[in-house]
Amino acid sequence: MGEHVIALNKKAKFNYEILETWEAGIELYGPEIKxxxxxxxxxxxxxxxxxxxxxxxxNANIKKYDYANFVKGIDPLRTRKLLLHKKEINKILKRVMLEKLTIVPLRLYLKGNYAKLEIGLGRGKKIHDKRETIKKRDIERKEMRKYKY
Structure with missing residues (x-):
């Protein structure tokens, strides 16, 4: 029962310093899971x-399934409920209020037959932190090129 990644939020790890992550289920209609x-x-x-x-x-965009014979039209950008335990929600809410953190979706994946969303608690990075991240990435690329040739 492996995980199959569907969508990544690459900007989240660039714009936020992720402190903690959780796995949440998503409440979906049938054509959405397809x-x-x-x-x-x-x-x-x-x-x-x-x-x-x-x-x-x-604001998560799940495209309309073309072959669905669904009576009411499903808005691709509709609000979807996340399935978390109340203890988890309270813990997240407490940290958001006290530490001024942001809740960010990191990746959407399939685990067995279920769609899961990995959410993270993040602190926004400053401009100099983002530049530092870019520098580290460039240095790693240069090192990989050395080993490649």
Whole structure:
């Protein structure tokens, strides 16, 4: 029962320093899970809000499944509920309030037959931190080129 990554949020690790991660289920309709299995999902511009002790994934684009015979049209950018335990939600909410952190979706993947979302608690990076990250990445690339040839 391996994990099959569908979508990554590459900007999240560049813009945020990820402190802790959780795995959350997503409440989906039938045609949406078929679209996810076809790799037609994007979480690059998505974010997570907690309202009334429930977590929601907002602005995640799960493309409409072409062959679905679904009566009501499903909005690709609709708000989707995240399935987390209340203890986890309370822990996340407490850290967000006290430490001024942000909840960020990191990756969308399939675990068995279920779609899961890895969410992270992150602190925004400053401009100089981002530059430092770019420098480290460039140095690693140069070292890899040396070993390659």
């Amino acid at each position: 679209s996810i299995r076809n790799h037609e999902a994007n979480i690059a511009e998505a974010f997570i809000l907690i309202r009334k002790k429930e977590a929601f994934l907002i």
